[in-house]
Structure formats: structure tokens, C-alpha cells
Ligand SMILES: Nc1nc2c(c(=O)[nH]1)N[C@H]1C(S)=C(S)[C@@H](COP(=O)(O)OP(=O)(O)OC[C@H]3O[C@@H](n4cnc5c(=O)[nH]c(N)nc54)[C@H](O)[C@@H]3O)O[C@H]1N2
Ligand SMILES: Nc1nc2c(c(=O)[nH]1)N[C@H]1C(S)=C(S)[C@@H](COP(=O)(O)OP(=O)(O)OC[C@H]3O[C@@H](n4cnc5c(=O)[nH]c(N)nc54)[C@H](O)[C@@H]3O)O[C@H]1N2
């Protein structure tokens with residue numbers, strides 16, 4: 001990123017605001033605004049991104065689909081594409097949607113369309129696609145996120161909310177001023193604080209931690225990676241996936257030494273007695289002592305005992321990173337973290353208590369804005385059918401089957417059309433070979449994306465979207481003080497169109513155009529969203545034109561928050577939204593579900609993918625598939641910062657030198673990372689700061705099958721989701737478990753396959769093809 005002047009036009013990403021130099025329709029340089037004191041290196045990924053060769057230039061349809069009509073097929077991902085004109089695309093897509101709705105009903109459209117798309121309130125792809133599909137008569141939707149699948153279900157049941165744990169978290173300022181000890185399960189990584197959903201304009205975490213340390217604050221980091229904390233800390237390099245055992249060991253020490261706060265547990269919690277019985281081994285004969293925890297986690301018992309005493313001796317925040325719940329039994333870590341914090345009795349006191357996600361995202365620790373944000377109205381979904389978001393392959397592979405979710409018995413619908421705008425399942429979903437087989441069962445896959453992602457290459461109908469830098473929009477993020485105007489920086493690339501325009505044309509063709517657009521142009525929508533929002537505020541803001549001319553608007557925020565302070569001050573007036581109105585250390589409701597993988601109180605379950613289990617005999621390395629430091633997920637993987645991180649063109653895999661020596665590996669070697677689900681190549685980086693027998697391969701390298709026709713193909717580029725297990729956290733939440741997987745690593749000795757991930761597929765341009773009308777009648781349904 002350059003540090004030059006800042007008179008250039010401005011826009012915003014999820015990872016920061018920027019001024020752009022633009023030439024020949026593309027971004028040539030980016031500069032962070034002065035008010036962002038710790039700008040993200042991810043901004044550099046924007047350079048050259050508008051006209052990159054991986055852009056989708058025109059509407060495209062898979063040749064096999066065009067020639068044979070919709071239907072299940074294994075050809076997705078290896079077939080070539082044929083370009084269509086926009087009128088042809090609208091006709092073809094509208095006809096197919098009509099066919100699916102008429103023949104199978106709206107439930108047969110899966111429109112969950114999970115993904116981060118881009119910052120900007122109006123052109124937010126999910127809002128657009130959901131508004132469109134609702135007006136079409138509805139669609140099967142998804143609940144919760146890959147980010148917080150387990151938390152989103154367990155925490156409302158035991159503390160009455162999950163959202164407010166982040167939105168109204170104890171602020172960085174309060175931590176800097178009051179906290180003595182931050183005990184961070186999963187670290188408090190600065191790399192992840194680059195990001196906030198909806199855009200972020202300031203990155204205060206680094207500076208807040210510096211103030212906290214300057215005042216005498218200390219960090220204990222429980223993590224397999226040293227650099228999950230930048231700067232000094234006590235590093236406990238635990239075996240991955242054993243945090244709940246560690247927390248139980250700490251809890252056991254507190255009870256044994258009478259250090260737990262009995263009054264807090266009595267007054268503000270329910271069910272502690274049942275939990276304590278388990279902790280002491282009254283139910284199963286196993287006391288969860290520091291020795292017990294040491295044996296599981298590899299952290300010495302004396303270290304754990306000393307830590308428990310230290311936590312009780314001063315003002316302590318115990319924070320659990322989001323990664324811990326993106327694993328099998330992921331409900332347990334945040335629930336147990338809350339329980340341990342409750343035992344310390346500091347919840348609701350300044351600088352003490354519980355945190356969830358400091359260092360997972362920019363949001364925790366930042367003050368919330370005091371008002372709602374402008375949004376695109378979406379209306380109701382006439383279809384009630386949903387899945388937990390990470391059950392997408394299960395749904396496609398098991399139509400009509402029943403499954404358990406959060407105390408309900410639900411049925412998987414029979415999906416015929418999968419519609420995606422603003423996400424990349426080939427980035428986010430586990431077990432890509434299985435995902436490919438699941439997608440092969442539907443009639444039609446539709447994808448809107450600016451780029452030829454693997455999801456686009458595996459679609460039947462590919463709709464070229466603009467990037468946020470080719471359209472006017474404005475931002476809004478609940479823990480960011482600044483609304484930013486996002487004027488277009490460049491004209492749309494080739495034939496790319498705003499998703500809104502695509503949906504408007506489709507809606508007109510299908511007879512509900514007026515309802516979709518409300519008769520407004522895109523510009524009028526921006527103004528309408530702003531002015532209706534402004535009218536509801538209890539403070540005054542400039543007119544839309546003034547805001548647009550100025551480029552930003554600062555909103556009032558709530559400073560100095562302490563999580564759950566109102567509840568602590570007056571638990572009767574601020575009852576939690578749980579059955580008891582208190583923190584539920586034992587939940588009768590959850591116990592009543594009778595799930596084998598989520599009991600009525602937090603407990604340690606031994607996962608399949610961990611170093612202490614039998615599977616490790618065959619696959620002896622624990623792979624952490626964490627968030628990349630060099631990009632947001634798969635976005636702009638072809639960009640500068642992301643490319644600079646690659647090793648021999650592959651995603652870097654970090655490992656301890658001992659594990660490399662054992663395998664005859666040198667830095668820079670290309671290795672095959674594999675297990676019984678799949679394999680990918682990666683480039684070796686050695687690091688003493690990685691716990692032995694742990695390897696780290698971030699998510700986000702675009703899936704790149706050496707043989708695109710083979711769902712089990714080696715990925716040449718390093719996408720860890722060819723390895724991960726597609727299994728939910730538990731019957732309670734069915735959250736994503738992609739964070740952990742056991743693997744083996746060996747030197748790759750074959751001829752190195754080229755990385756083709758960012759190359760477009762084979763495409764027949766319009767001029768070269770026979771004129772094709774709408775596709776022939778669909779094949780016989782399965
Ligand atoms: N193994 C493993 N897997 C994981 C995780 C993990 O820790 N381990 N983490 C999970 C988590 S937390 C998450 S949130 C997910 C993220 O998964 P996703 O959110 O699906 O990943 P992104 O790469 O952000 O995908 C966004 C897509 O939207 C496109 N896009 C951007 N702007 C627009 C637009 O205006 N219109 C349209 N139509 N498209 C647009 C981008 O080009 C990109 O392809 O991954 C999950 N997957
Ligand atoms: N740069 C960047 N930042 C991001 C994102 C991105 O793609 N890029 N994605 C954003 C999104 S959508 C989300 S949801 C958040 C996710 O935030 P997180 O889920 O917290 O992020 P991760 O990077 O997956 O994990 C954080 C750290 O947890 C540690 N860890 C993993 N497993 C264990 C374990 O079993 N025990 C312990 N103690 N530690 C463990 C790993 O060392 C890892 O570096 O990140 C956000 N921030």
C-alpha cells in the first residue's frame with residue numbers, strides 16, 4: 001500500500017476504507033485514509049482487481065445444460081461455457097425458474113446463498129437475491145453462519161443472546177483501563193481484526209493492546225500457534241481441540257481451592273450444582289482435575305493450577321475465539337468459557353468476565369452505533385423450509401430425510417435449483433469432493449459472481465456481477481462509527497452488471513418487476529434507503545446529497561461498554577432471554593433434547609479429528625484450516641498480498657521444523673497434504689512458533705482440481721476443504737466444523753501441475769457460436 005496523498009476517490013471494503021488511483025478502468029494504487037491508524041495489508045489485493053483475467057466478461061451457460069436442458073449431471077466443473085447476450089440470459093434463466101416453481105414448488109429452490117459478498121448496503125448480494133426470491137414466491141433458506149454456527153444456537157439458549165456478545169462486548173477502552181489478565185483461548189490475533197462485516201474504517205485493536213500492556217496488563221494465549229498473539233504473552237501451546245478439557249481443569253482447581261464465587265453462581269446462574277457434580281466426577285467417577293486436563297491437552301497440571309489462581313487473583317477476561325466453535329462439539333467451548341468466567345464471578349464488572357471473539361473480527365471491543373442502519377427491505381419469505389447453513393450437502397444428498405436441529409425434527413427438501421449470489425461454497429464448505437457429488441444431483445446451479453471462482457466453474461448459469469468499485473453504494477456496519485459513500489471508481493468491466501439490474505430484468509420478465517424495483521432507479525434506491533433511515537433517527541443527519549458530497553457521515557456510538565453490566569446491576573430488570581432469566585450452566589431445555597453430542601451442561605467430548613484419538617495413527621498431523629492473513633476468505637486470491645504469500649505458487653503450509661525434518665522437507669518444498677477424503681498441494685514454511693504435530697494451511701486458495709472431471713482430484717493450489725470432514729458440530733446446532741482436520745504430509749515428487757485456479761474455463765464467445773434459442777425441454781426429472 002502506498003502512503004501518498006489522499007485526494008483520490010474513496011471507497012470501502014470489509015477490511016478498510018481506501019483512496020484509489022484509477023487508470024484505464026482499474027485500480028492502480030490504494031492509500032488508506034489518515035483516520036485508519038492501522039490499515040490492513042489486504043487493501044493491496046485491490047490493485048488490478050477490476051480488469052483481472054479471472055473476471056466473468058459476459059453471461060455464460062454450460063454447454064451441456066444448454067444442449068440437453070436442466071438435469072442431474074457429473075459434468076459440472078469440466079464442461080465448457082457458451083456466452084449469451086443479456087436478453088438471452090434473462091429469457092433462459094426466467095424460463096428455468098418458472099419451470100422449477102411450476103413443477104416442484106418454490107421450496108425446490110435453495111436460495112440460502114451464504115457468503116460475504118462485499119461491503120455496501122444496497123448492492124449487498126444476499127439482500128438482492130433474497131428480495132428477488134421472496135417476490136418469486138419464496139425459497140428454502142439457511143440459518144446462521146459458517147462463522148458462528150454453534151455459538152448462534154447454544155449461546156441464546158444459555159445466555160439469551162449471541163449477537164450482543166460481539167455487538168455489546170466489553171470495549172477495548174475498558175480492557176485497556178481495567179483488565180489485569182486476558183486469558184485468550186485461540187489467541188487474540190490481529191490478522192483477523194482487519195475485517196468487519198459491512199465495512200470497517202478503523203483498526204484500534206493493536207493500539208488498545210499496547211495501552212493495556214503499558215498499564216501492566218498480561219496476556220495468556222492458549223493456542224497451537226505462537227503468532228495468534230502479536231507481542232509478549234505466556235504461550236500455552238495446547239493440543240488443538242482440548243480447550244474445554246483445559247477449562248474444566250481450571251474450574252476444578254477453582255473449586256478445590258475454594259476460589260469460585262459461590263454468591264455469583266447462586267444469584268446470576270442456574271444449574272451450577274449439576275455441573276459441579278460432573279466436574280468433581282460424581283456422575284462418571286472422573287474428576288476433571290488439572291492432572292486430567294494435562295493428560296489431554298499437553299499443558300502441565302502445575303501450569304494450569306497456577307493459571308487458575310492467577311485468574312482468580314485479579315481482574316480477568318476469559319475470551320474464546322470463534323475458531324474453537326468451528327469444530328466438532330463446538331457448542332462446548334463458548335458455553336464452558338462462559339461457565340468458567342461465571343465461576344470467577346467477574347461477569348458484568350469493568351475489565352472482567354467473558355469475551356467471545358476478541359481477535360476473531362474487528363467488531364468485538366468496538367463501540368456499537370446508537371441506531372439501526374439503512375437496509376434494503378426484503379419482505380417475508382412465503383416458504384418456511386430451512387436448513388442449518390452448513391448442512392447444504394446433506395440436504396442435496398438426502399432429500400426427504402428427517403434430521404435433528406435445536407430440538408426440532410426437520411425434513412430436507414428436494415432441491416432442483418441452487419441459486420448463489422455473493423458467496424463461494426468451494427471456499428466455505430467442507431469436503432469438496434462430497435460437495436461436488438451433492439451439486440451434481442440438482443437440475444440447475446445458478447451463480448452470480450464478478451469472478452470465475454470454482455463455484456462459477458461448477459455452475460450451469462453464470463451471471464457476471466460488478467464489483468463494488470463499479471457502482472454507487474454506501475456502507476454501514478453496526479460497530480463502525482462511519483457511513484462511507486462508495487462512488488463508482490470505474491465503469492463496469494466488459495458486460496458485467498449490478499446484481500440489482502440482473503434481478504430487475506428477471507423480475508420484469510417474470511411479471512413482478514414493479515414489486516422488485518418499487519419503480520426506483522438504483523440511484524433513487526440509495527437516496528430512498530438513506531432518507532427513510534434518516535427519518536427514523538432521534539438525531540439529525542445531513543441530506544443524502546450533502547452526505548454524498550462529503551463522502552462520509554459519523555454516527556454516535558456507545559462508548560465504555562462492559563458486557564452484561566446491566567444484568568449484573570439489576571438481574572430482575574434485565575433478565576436474560578433464557579428460561580430462568582439467568583446464565584444457564586445447566587440447561588433443562590438442552591438436557592430435554594436428549595442429544596448424545598450435547599448434554600445439559602458443558603462437558604468434554606473426544607472428537608474424531610484430534611491428536612489423542614485413533615485416527616491420528618494414520619493421519620498424524622493436526623491441520624488448522626484458519627482464516628488467511630493475506631486476504632478475506634477466497635476474495636481477491638489473485639491479488640498482490642495474497643500472491644506474495646504463496647510458496648511455489650501454492651498456499652503456504654506452516655509446520656514445526658521437527659515435523660519437516662522427520663519427512664525430509666525443506667522450506668519452499670511442495671508437499672502433498674492428504675487424508676482419506678482428498679489431497680492438495682501446498683508450499684512448506686517452517687516455524688518454531690507452530691506446536692509440533694500441528695500444521696497450518698489457511699482457507700481461501702481457489703480450488704484447482706488437476707483433473708476437473710474427477711471430484712476426487714488432487715487440488716494443485718492448496719484448498720484445505722478438500723480434506724475437511726462434512727459433519728456438523730452436534731445435533732443441536734449443526735454448525736460448520738471446518739477449523740480442524742487430521743492429515744499426513746509428504747514431499748511431492750511428481751511433475752508439478754500448473755496452478756490454473758485463476759484462469760477462466762473454456763468459453764465459446766458469442767460471435768463464434770450458432771445462434772441458440774431457449775434450451776430444449778428439460779430432461780425427465782429424476
Ligand atoms: N475449512 C474451513 N472452512 C471455512 C472456514 C474455516 O475456518 N475453515 N471459515 C468459514 C467462515 S467463518 C466463513 S465466513 C466462510 C466464508 O465463505 P464465503 O463468504 O463464501 O467466502 P468469500 O470468499 O468471501 O465469498 C464471497 C464471494 O462473493 C463474491 N462477491 C463479492 N462481491 C459481490 C457482488 O457484489 N455480487 C456477487 N454476486 N458476488 C460478489 C466474491 O467474488 C466471492 O466469490 O468460509 C467458511 N469456511
Ligand atoms: N485476515 C482475515 N481476517 C478474517 C477473515 C479472513 O478471511 N481473513 N475472516 C473473518 C471471518 S468471516 C471470521 S468468522 C473470523 C473467524 O475468526 P476465528 O474463527 O477466530 O479465526 P481463525 O483464524 O480460524 O482462528 C483463530 C486462531 O484460533 C487458533 N485455533 C484453532 N483451533 C484451535 C483450538 O482448538 N484451540 C485453540 N486454543 N486455538 C485454536 C488458530 O491458531 C487460529 O489462528 O475471522 C475474520 N477475520
Ligand SMILES: [Mo]
Nearest residue numbers: 145146147148
Ligand atoms: Mo466467518
